[in-house]
Amino acid sequence: MRLGHRVERDKRITSHLGLTARAFGADEILLSGEEDETPLETWRSVSKRFGGSLECGYEPKPMRWLRSFSKDGGKIIHLTMYGEPWRKKSEKIPFEGRVAVVVGGTKVPGELFGISDYNIAVGNQPHSEVAALAVFLDTWLGEADPGRFSDGEVEVIPSESGKNIVSKGKE
């Protein structure tokens, strides 16, 4: 869940955030803050072209959503530079059940620190919610199932020195 999106200022950061969530293993992305179709369109279009079954949507009342998610037994992981070290904590976070990873914008409601099951910092230096999400998911989930994106229209083949992208005849 991306909190506090601002249409103008966060356009590309929010778009990158969703693509990062997708690439590093999220099943669903919820946008909140200012309503904006653009990032949702980007995420859907990348998902269609490069594969996978990403869900995405806009959530107008994120804190209400999180309270209810928590009440239903979901676990909340809040990524914040003020939290506890991810290297130590990640391995203690179980994989079972539903988990929401929440990343804020500039200001997050103080309540979030309280309702989160884990406040996790990817370093206590200011950097980027995109960086934090990527490193946290990579550490916590490890290598994603390579078959996850096998239904895409195109596939990038790793190459030592050039670009190799193959169309899978579905375009």
Added chain:
Amino acid sequence: MRLGHRVERDKRITSHLGLTARAFGADEILLSGEEDETPLETWRSVSKRFGGSLECGYEPKPMRWLRSFSKDGGKIIHLTMYGEPWRKKSEKIPFEGRVAVVVGGTKVPGELFGISDYNIAVGNQPHSEVAALAVFLDTWLGEADPGRFSDGEVEVIPSESGKNIVSKGKE
């Protein structure tokens, strides 16, 4: 080195990219593309407040700079979704000497694939240069020296459920 910066479109991504480079262990950041003082000011101001000795500057001719860097024995690591898997390759990249990690924008010159010593992909899915840089540096360099940022004006103390930022009396 950040290639192909565009003042309007990339404002926040470039700013996040530099902060990510700093937080994950870079000593210096070079901006190229459109000339822009804003990200440099952000990087310097964060560095002053949160510590460390980050160098940053603008490089008008990045390809010339890279060619000359390479000729002088520096190693170039190009992060690209078309490259080879970082999990396998990172451990083969030596730490010795000078290393430039290059991240592009939308379009990078084809020449870069050729002059780079390593074309490395943090996954072959489209996501974000910020995510790629963070995960690559974290994997390759591992945990940064905690004393690296000890000369800052403020310090964040990890906390389970709130914000704890202490001023070190130098503000």
